[in-house]
Amino acid sequence: MNTRHIPDATVGRLPVYLRVLLELAASGNATVSSEQLAELSGVNAAKVRKDLSHLGSYGTRGVGYDVDYLRYEISAALGLADDAAIVIVGLGNLGRALANHAGFRERGFKVAAVYDVDPAKVGTSMDGVPVRHLDDLGASDSPVASIGLIAVPADSAQEVANRMVAAGITAILNFAPVVLTVPDGVAVRKVDLTLELQVLNFYQQRHRGGSPVVTESA
Amino acid sequence: MNTRHIPDATVGRLPVYLRVLLELAASGNATVSSEQLAELSGVNAAKVRKDLSHLGSYGTRGVGYDVDYLRYEISAALGLADDAAIVIVGLGNLGRALANHAGFRERGFKVAAVYDVDPAKVGTSMDGVPVRHLDDLGASDSPVASIGLIAVPADSAQEVANRMVAAGITAILNFAPVVLTVPDGVAVRKVDLTLELQVLNFYQQRHRGGSPVVTESA
DNA sequence: TAGATTGTTAATCGATTAACAATC
DNA sequence: TAGATTGTTAATCGATTAACAATC
Structure with a gap:
C-alpha cells in the first residue's frame, strides 16, 4: 500500500529503473523480476521492491513486473507526461554542451x-535555438519553461538564479560551484564536477591502502 | 577523537567546505565559526562540527576554526596534495567541455x-593536450593517470571502463547513462544529466501542489 | 570572570536489507 | 499442487540534529 510520500532516495533511483525498463522493452522483454531489475540497475532486489511499493505499483507474485506498465507508472510518478521545457543560461564550454546534449531531447526534455x-x-x-540576451529571460515573448540550467561562472550564478525565479522557473539545475539561495517552493539540484573528482580522489587513495592522511593525536 | 572512518555523507561535503574556506581566505578571514561555515555551505552547524570532528580537526572553543589550517586538513583528508592527473575518453559535446573545463585545473586536476x-x-x-586514439590508452608512452572520465555513448561506456581499469585507472567518473561493472578497488561515481532533470521534474510538480500522480487503489 | 563556541552525546529520523508470509 | 516471486515486516545501519558540558 502507499503512494503518499516517496522517499528522496527512491526518487533518485526511479530514473535509473526507467532507463533500464526502456532498454528491456526495446529488447523485447515483457516482464521483469525485481532480481533482474536490481541487477541491471546496480542495486539490491529488496530495495527495488520497496521502491516500487512506494508507487503503489504492484507486480505479480510468482511472475514479476510488467515492463510497459511499470514504465508508465514510473513516468507518471516523475511527472514525465509531456515534453518539459528547459532553459539554459551561460554558453561557455559547458553551456554549449548542454544546449547540444542529445540525451535531453531523447528523454523528453526540450531546450526552449x-x-x-x-x-x-x-x-x-x-x-x-536562438541565443537571447539574459535580460530577455522572463520577457513576455520569451519561451516559458519550468526548469532552468545555470552554466555561468560562480560569481554570477546567484543573480541568474534570482532572474530565473522571477521568470517563474521552479526547478534549477546548478552547474556553478556555489550555494544558491532560492525561495521555498523552488527545487535546486547541483552538479559540481570538481567535487566529484575530489570525492573520487578520496576513495581512490583509500583503496590504495593509504591511510586517510591526517594523523591522530592520541 | 577520531580519524578512523569518514562517513560517505561527510566525504561528499568536505569539498564544499573546502571551496567556502578558499573564498573566506581570499576575502581575508582568518577564522570561521561552525555557524558561519554552515551558513555559507548551506548546511546545519551541528553537521559541520560533526563532519570536521571526523577529520580529527579541532577548532578552538569560543573562537572557531582557523581558516588556513582547516583548508590544509581537508585537502589532506581528500588526498589533494599534488596535481592529480585525469584522462578523458570521448570528445563529443560533453567530452570537449570537460577537456576545456577551467575549473579542473583551478582546483588542482590536470588533464593528462x-x-x-x-x-x-x-x-x-x-x-x-593531444587527442590520442583510444587504443593508445594504457600504452607505455601514454600519460599515467589515476582518474578517468567517461564521456562516450552508453553502448561503449562499459568497454571504455574495462580499458581504463586495464590501464591502471582506479577511479572513474561516468557521464554515460549506464551502470558500469568494475572490479573491487575501483571507485565509480556517475553524473547523469537526464536523471537530474527527471528528479527536478518530480520535486517541481510536487511543489506545485499537484499530487504525486499515480492514484491509490484503496 | 563572562561570553562564545567547540566537540560529543543521545535522540531521532530515514534508508537499507534479510527474511518470509502471501499469493500468483 | 509446486515453484516462483512479490509486498511487507522488522531489524539494522547510517545520517541528522538539538542540546549541553567542556573550555578557550
Whole structure:
C-alpha cells in the first residue's frame, strides 16, 4: 500500500529503473523480476521492491513486473507526461554542451531557450535555438519553461538564479560551484564536477591502502 | 577523537567546505565559526562540527576554526596534495567541455590525456593536450593517470571502463547513462544529466501542489 | 570572570536489507 | 499442487540534529 510520500532516495533511483525498463522493452522483454531489475540497475532486489511499493505499483507474485506498465507508472510518478521545457543560461564550454546534449531531447526534455550576456553570442543560434540576451529571460515573448540550467561562472550564478525565479522557473539545475539561495517552493539540484573528482580522489587513495592522511593525536 | 572512518555523507561535503574556506581566505578571514561555515555551505552547524570532528580537526572553543589550517586538513583528508592527473575518453559535446573545463585545473586536476576513436579527431589537440586514439590508452608512452572520465555513448561506456581499469585507472567518473561493472578497488561515481532533470521534474510538480500522480487503489 | 563556541552525546529520523508470509 | 516471486515486516545501519558540558 502507499503512494503518499516517496522517499528522496527512491526518487533518485526511479530514473535509473526507467532507463533500464526502456532498454528491456526495446529488447523485447515483457516482464521483469525485481532480481533482474536490481541487477541491471546496480542495486539490491529488496530495495527495488520497496521502491516500487512506494508507487503503489504492484507486480505479480510468482511472475514479476510488467515492463510497459511499470514504465508508465514510473513516468507518471516523475511527472514525465509531456515534453518539459528547459532553459539554459551561460554558453561557455559547458553551456554549449548542454544546449547540444542529445540525451535531453531523447528523454523528453526540450531546450526552449538559451541565454548569455556576450554580444558576440546573442543573436546566433545553438542547435536551432536562438541565443537571447539574459535580460530577455522572463520577457513576455520569451519561451516559458519550468526548469532552468545555470552554466555561468560562480560569481554570477546567484543573480541568474534570482532572474530565473522571477521568470517563474521552479526547478534549477546548478552547474556553478556555489550555494544558491532560492525561495521555498523552488527545487535546486547541483552538479559540481570538481567535487566529484575530489570525492573520487578520496576513495581512490583509500583503496590504495593509504591511510586517510591526517594523523591522530592520541 | 577520531580519524578512523569518514562517513560517505561527510566525504561528499568536505569539498564544499573546502571551496567556502578558499573564498573566506581570499576575502581575508582568518577564522570561521561552525555557524558561519554552515551558513555559507548551506548546511546545519551541528553537521559541520560533526563532519570536521571526523577529520580529527579541532577548532578552538569560543573562537572557531582557523581558516588556513582547516583548508590544509581537508585537502589532506581528500588526498589533494599534488596535481592529480585525469584522462578523458570521448570528445563529443560533453567530452570537449570537460577537456576545456577551467575549473579542473583551478582546483588542482590536470588533464593528462584525451582519447577518442574518430580519425578526424585523433591527432588534433584539445586545449593543448593531444587527442590520442583510444587504443593508445594504457600504452607505455601514454600519460599515467589515476582518474578517468567517461564521456562516450552508453553502448561503449562499459568497454571504455574495462580499458581504463586495464590501464591502471582506479577511479572513474561516468557521464554515460549506464551502470558500469568494475572490479573491487575501483571507485565509480556517475553524473547523469537526464536523471537530474527527471528528479527536478518530480520535486517541481510536487511543489506545485499537484499530487504525486499515480492514484491509490484503496 | 563572562561570553562564545567547540566537540560529543543521545535522540531521532530515514534508508537499507534479510527474511518470509502471501499469493500468483 | 509446486515453484516462483512479490509486498511487507522488522531489524539494522547510517545520517541528522538539538542540546549541553567542556573550555578557550
